Amino acid sequence: xxxxxxxxxxxxxxxxxxxxxxxxxxxxxxxxxxxxxxxxxxxxxxxxxxxxxxxxxxxxxxxxxxxxxxxxxxxxxxxxxxxxxxxxxxxxxxxxxxxxxxxxxxxxxx
Amino acid sequence: xxxxxxxxxxxxxxxxxxxxxxxxxxxxxxxxxxxxxxxxxxxxxxxxxxxxxxxxxxxxxxxxxxxxxxxxxxxxxxxxxxxxxxxxxxxxxxxxxxxxxxxxxxxxxxxxxxxx
Numbered sequence: 001x002x003x004x005x006x007x008x009x010x011x012x013x014x015x016x017x018x019x020x021x022x023x024x025x026x027x028x029x030x031x032x033x034x035x036x037x038x039x040x041x042x043x044x045x046x047x048x049x050x051x052x053x054x055x056x057x058x059x060x061x062x063x064x065x066x067x068x069x070x071x072x073x074x075x076x077x078x079x080x081x082x083x084x085x086x087x088x089x090x091x092x093x094x095x096x097x098x099x100x101x102x103x104x105x106x107x108x109x110x
Numbered sequence: 111x112x113x114x115x116x117x118x119x120x121x122x123x124x125x126x127x128x129x130x131x132x133x134x135x136x137x138x139x140x141x142x143x144x145x146x147x148x149x150x151x152x153x154x155x156x157x158x159x160x161x162x163x164x165x166x167x168x169x170x171x172x173x174x175x176x177x178x179x180x181x182x183x184x185x186x187x188x189x190x191x192x193x194x195x196x197x198x199x200x201x202x203x204x205x206x207x208x209x210x211x212x213x214x215x216x217x218x219x220x221x222x223x224x225x226x
Binding site for chain 2: 033035042043044045046048090
């Protein structure tokens with residue numbers, strides 16, 4: 001199964017600042033997806049970017065994909081306290097024993 | 111060691127019938143999650159069990175969907191009066207405690223449900 005690796009592992013910023021998280025993967029993909037998980041909750045799908053796309057926007061989220069570097073970034077603009085969560089990427093879109101990495105743990109300081 | 115297992119691996123049913131999907135989490139994992147994934151889409155969270163707490167059912171799309179977790183281990187997801195839009199891969203995941211977001215979720219291989 002595909003596994004994304006996110007960095008940084010932890011990120012603490014002030015409310016209102018932008019947060020950028022990165023993800024790297026190992027093999028060719030059809031699409032890459034970012035998820036958020038709040039403490040003690042299930043994964044929530046944020047955004048999907050296809051392998052033929054380079055950038056995608058959804059509200060305050062901006063995702064980029066560089067297939068030559070096998071990397072993706074998630075930018076959250078104008079961060080809010082409610083954005084405090086862990087963020088995970090997953091590549092491949094398959095259903096064979098999906099495994100997520102440890103994620104980037106984002107803390108928004110009020 | 112044994113991972114998360116799900117059964118059946120594939121299920122074809124007729125519209126209007128009920129189906130039951132089973133998930134066996136990793137032994138010792140107290141948190142269990144159900145998701146579904148439609149073709150080419152991201153995971154859609156359905157329901158979350160954590161220990162003996164009341165489950166988080168916020169993701170269930172309708173009252174035709176229900177899930178149980180007996181004895182804190184095996185879980186069944188039941189879909190009543192299936193509709194064609196229920197066709198998807200249903201994925202189960204477990205994690206050690208589910209108490210924080212700092213945990214890896216381990217996913218099973220999924221059940222591919224096709225409603226004709």
